[in-house]
Amino acid sequence: MSRSWERKVRKNTSTVNKARKKSGTGSFVPEASRLDRFKGRNLILPVALVMFIGFYVYMNTLTEQGESGGLYWLTIVCYVLLAALFFFRRPYLTVGKEFVQTRKMTGDKILRASGIQRITVQRGYVVIEQKKGANWVFSRAMNRFPTEQMAERLKIFANDNQIEFTEK
Incomplete structure (x- = not known):
């Protein structure tokens, strides 16, 4: 898809959202631009x-x-x-259509689907293994992440982007 086409889609989507907001209905969010954010708590x-x-x-x-x-x-x-x-300053994991994003000590980090080797889910833990670099580990015990909900969304993300997904 060309960038000009994507800009047109964004512009038209924002116009539709403004009109729907004025009429009292909810905003229209296309499936492609849906971002799911899972927040934890650092204790x-x-x-x-x-x-x-x-x-x-x-x-x-x-x-x-x-x-x-x-x-x-x-x-x-x-x-x-x-x-x-x-x-x-709560830790989070944002899952988009073709990327995941989180906050590390040095700032926000984005990982594209092409840079993910495997996603492993076990009770209380979600591990995103990169092709280069350290693994991203999200824990229910350490940071109070909703790992069950994260696992469901990451399974859909892995299927959409042909990434290996394992449950233990």
């Missing part, structure tokens, strides 16, 4: 940071020269803010 790193802060405060109170100056409190506030950042 382990924020809890570990809060425990580290507690240990830091405890060790500072044990010393006879325990300082409670401005830099001490700035350090505690910065670690609390870092824990809050990791708690509220």
